[in-house]
Amino acid sequence: MPIRVGVIGAGIMGADHIRNLSGTIGGAEVTFVADLDAGRAAAAAPPAARITTEPSELINSSEVDAVVIASQDSTHAGLVLECFEAMTPVLCEKPLAPTLLESREVVAADADIVAATGASLLSLGFMRRFDPGYVALRQSVQGRAQGEPLMVHCTSRNAAAGPGTTAESAITNSAIHELDIIPWLLGSPITEVSWQAGQSSRNAEGGLQDPAFMLLRTADGTLTTLELFLNAQYGYTTRCEVVSERGVTGLMDAALLGVKEDGIRRTAVPADWRPRFADAYRLQLQAWITALGQGGQPPLAGAMDGLHASLVAHAMIRSMHGDGAYTKVSYA
Incomplete structure (x- = not known):
């Protein structure tokens, strides 16, 4: 049945x-x-x-x-x-x-x-724990195919933020994916975070600071950067690149369609996250x-994974309200 x-x-x-x-x-x-x-x-x-x-x-x-x-x-x-x-x-x-x-x-x-x-x-x-690209990236990192991981670079861009999005909900709803996937990828918990922002897009509404730049440090010493841009206009993009001692391993861009015409090569970009994932x-x-x-x-x-991501998210929010100061994550 x-x-x-x-x-x-x-x-x-x-x-x-x-x-x-x-x-x-x-x-x-x-x-x-x-x-x-x-x-x-x-x-x-x-x-x-x-x-x-x-x-x-x-x-x-x-x-x-x-x-x-x-x-x-x-x-x-x-x-x-x-x-x-x-x-x-x-x-x-x-x-x-x-x-x-x-x-x-x-x-x-x-x-x-x-x-x-x-x-x-x-x-x-x-x-993302079931995405074939992330699964292959994790296997490479945890097998130390290129030596010890030293740094991770992540990008997450959307065409437009949802109605009512705030700087806080951008973390708890969007950046939360990276806050879960980085410990899963590296096999090491996030211990310290920092939230930074510079010039904001004119397409960001309601006082939303967008894009934002976040730093995550895991217990093994690896530093991760995350660019979160919710109003990038052109479509949806997610990237993750691991810099290791002997090379770099990263996710490939997933294009829906490739076109060659009039001496120009172009690819279609998904409008949102659904085709990519x-x-x-x-x-x-x-x-x-x-x-x-x-x-x-x-x-x-499971439940503890959700709690751990929430603990990191709220440490990030504290950093945001503390002028980007590095903030410790407490799992107690």
């Missing part, structure tokens, strides 16, 4: 999850979709799926075996805790929660369930569904 999945949130990310679960993921069936906008839920849901504007109705439905949370960041912690009360496996999109207090509450509840049952119900959607999302969802179907623990990021 397929795993019957309920999806909360039918926006860009939720609709993508619904399409994947309905068309490319083996062993899954979307049976319920919840969104505050009933019309949006109906438009994203498969024909036979139920729809609701009440997430609690979905979570507690006998027609749902597992839940995907793709709603607004501020709802994540509360919905995860409801899934825990229903003892329903849940895949929550990043971040775990926008505040440390909520993240700690979820981690404590998760620990109680693990103590009682021996397994966690929570998987967290840090999908389509494989990562698909592989992550399949790993989750397969593990649930086999009664095992899904090999995705």
